Amino acid sequence: MNYLVRTMLWVFVFLVPWENFIIIPGLGTGAKLWGLTTGAIGLFSVLFKGKLRYHLFLLAGLLFIVWGWTSLLWSIEPEQSLRRMFTYTGLWLMACLIYHYGTVEFLPSLFQAYVLGAWVAALATIQAYMHGAEVVYQRFAATGFDPNDLSFYLNLAIPFAAFLSFKSTARALKLVNFLYILIASIAVLLTASRSGALGLAIALLFVLYSFHVAKGKWRLAGSLLLAAIAGIILTWVPQTSLARIATIVSEIHGGTLNKRLNIWAAGSQVLAAHPILGVGAGTFRQAVEPILGKAWAPHNVFLSVAVEGGIPSLILWLAFMTLPFVGVLRLPGYERRLWLTIIIVLIISFLSLNFEWRKVSWLMLAFAAAYSAKVRNTCLYSPLLGESP
Numbered sequence: 001m002n003y004l005v006r007t008m009l010w011v012f013v014f015l016v017p018w019e020n021f022i023i024i025p026g027l028g029t030g031a032k033l034w035g036l037t038t039g040a041i042g043l044f045s046v047l048f049k050g051k052l053r054y055h056l057f058l059l060a061g062l063l064f065i066v067w068g069w070t071s072l073l074w075s076i077e078p079e080q081s082l083r084r085m086f087t088y089t090g091l092w093l094m095a096c097l098i099y100h101y102g103t104v105e106f107l108p109s110l111f112q113a114y115v116l117g118a119w120v121a122a123l124a125t126i127q128a129y130m131h132g133a134e135v136v137y138q139r140f141a142a143t144g145f146d147p148n149d150l151s152f153y154l155n156l157a158i159p160f161a162a163f164l165s166f167k168s169t170a171r172a173l174k175l176v177n178f179l180y181i182l183i184a185s186i187a188v189l190l191t192a193s194r195s196g197a198l199g200l201a202i203a204l205l206f207v208l209y210s211f212h213v214a215k216g217k218w219r220l221a222g223s224l225l226l227a228a229i230a231g232i233i234l235t236w237v238p239q240t241s242l243a244r245i246a247t248i249v250s251e252i253h254g255g256t257l258n259k260r261l262n263i264w265a266a267g268s269q270v271l272a273a274h275p276i277l278g279v280g281a282g283t284f285r286q287a288v289e290p291i292l293g294k295a296w297a298p299h300n301v302f303l304s305v306a307v308e309g310g311i312p313s314l315i316l317w318l319a320f321m322t323l324p325f326v327g328v329l330r331l332p333g334y335e336r337r338l339w340l341t342i343i344i345v346l347i348i349s350f351l352s353l354n355f356e357w358r359k360v361s362w363l364m365l366a367f368a369a370a371y372s373a374k375v376r377n378t379c380l381y382s383p384l385l386g387e388s389p
Helices: 002-021 030-049 056-073 078-101 107-130 147-155 157-167 171-191 194-213 217-235 239-245 248-254 260-273 284-292 301-325 333-352 359-376
Strands: 051-054 380-383
Touching: 002 030, 002 078, 002 107, 002 147, 002 359, 030 051, 030 078, 051 078, 056 078, 056 301, 056 359, 078 359, 107 147, 107 157, 107 171, 107 359, 147 157, 147 171, 147 194, 147 333, 157 171, 157 194, 157 333, 171 194, 171 217, 171 239, 194 217, 194 239, 194 248, 194 333, 260 284, 260 301, 284 301, 301 333, 301 359, 333 359
Parallel strands: none
Antiparallel strands: 051 380
């Protein structure tokens, strides 16, 4: 049973970076359906064995979900809140399974699955560019993806690719991971996402550090890779994309961050009116519509969580996203930098996108908690049906 669940988890992680490719009408993405099946089988396996590994971040996540379910009692849009809470509950279950089954030996395989899945999305983005299939003017993304969202799906795989390039013993996988850094960098720039470009810069700093601590031929390979990235930026990426990315400083100082400042101001008004209970899980859009005249998405995880669930929800979310990285600080230097890079890129996405209900966010938090706990051998166990044999 363990082998079956781990295989299904591997496939799920592989599907996440390109989940929007496969949409089943009335049911959702293929990744969602696969995740639900994996969750059901994994939960049965855990209950059958009667013992569950757990982490304090999972307890914080559970409290966050319980509070969210309670918000249905006062939600301004109960049906929307119900849908959001089913999403949160499924994501929490998946995080539990990844933490439970993610051994030191298995976790790198899951990292590899994510990189391979990101390869699919990156190549699809480049293909969209070559066929002139714009999402909006001179911005390209894989089918079904928002360019901003996709840029972070790809960015989060870059540190793993660098890490696995050195850890993998298979030459083919070393090459696959090494080349991903180049392909992903191109794809992220083609999205013309300003926040995505910032996340890319952070991810590439870890790549640069990786080659700095490497020896001999790997340092040379790293220099050639970075030179190739620079050359492609100058000769292949559209100037319109680079021009948009270059406006990030002016947008911060004198713009509206693509209307985000207006949305955040409206969200702050709603939060001031409902500071404790919030307006109900998943209802940010409906809450700001009377102020903005349109149901805008929050484009900020922290504000979204606070508006929808009040200050208690925000506190629980902050605990949920912080606790996985407490153990990371005690890891060896190279691995510590890997996870600090992941959290910085993740925070950048949280500050500009709606990633609180995205699979990739919960996946990264589960990865960080599992890796630090398993490497340091600090797992906690809870007997569910008596002690396991």
